[in-house]
Amino acid sequence: MRWEDIVQLATQWPEVEQAVSYGEPSLKVRKSLLTRHRVDDDSLVLIDVPVDERDHLIEMMPEAFFVEPHYHGHDIVLARLSHLPPDIAKRLLERRWRNTATKRAIAQYDRASPRA
Numbered sequence: 065m066r067w068e069d070i071v072q073l074a075t076q077w078p079e080v081e082q083a084v085s086y087g088e089p090s091l092k093v094r095k096s097l098l099t100r101h102r103v104d105d106d107s108l109v110l111i112d113v114p115v116d117e118r119d120h121l122i123e124m125m126p127e128a129f130f131v132e133p134h135y136h137g138h139d140i141v142l143a144r145l146s147h148l149p150p151d152i153a154k155r156l157l158e159r160r161w162r163n164t165a166t167k168r169a170i171a172q173y174d175r176a177s178p179r180a
Contacts, residue, residue: 065145065153067101070108073154074098077161078169093164099157106145108153112160113141121152128152 067089074080074091083092090100100109107130113121118141121129128147135142143153162170 065148065150067106067145069150070099070101070145070153070157073150074157074161077158077165078172079165080161093161094166096164098160098164101145102142108143108145108148109135110141110143110156110160112139112163113156114139117141125149 071082071091075082077093079093080098081092083090085092085097085100088101088103091098097109097111099111101107102109118129118131118139121141122131125147128144128149130142130144131140132142141156143156165173
């Protein structure tokens with residue numbers, strides 16, 4: 065995946081806007097960080113990923129997922145865009161979006177996009 069793919073994916077959800085965080089491209093939901101593109105290593109900061117799930121992702125796909133000491137103790141995993149499966153990116157980003165967006169925005173999206 066590329067950052068542009070992440071932007072296209074996430075901006076389909078209400079309240080998502082492109083922004084800058086720590087001087088790098090990011091996506092925010094009502095001023096809360098959805099994800100940030102770490103340009104230097106072309107990776108994403110994925111938030112609301114519990115430590116046990118993060119450890120599982122790293123174990124199963126070390127080419128895609130990793131963590132740095134700075135993020136220990138936080139529900140965050142880092143993902144290399146070049147190896148990030150689109151379905152997992154969507155699942156993790158959508159979970160963060162649902163945890164951050166307003167109930168009205170979530171309901172609006174769910175009405176317009178019925179699930180199978």
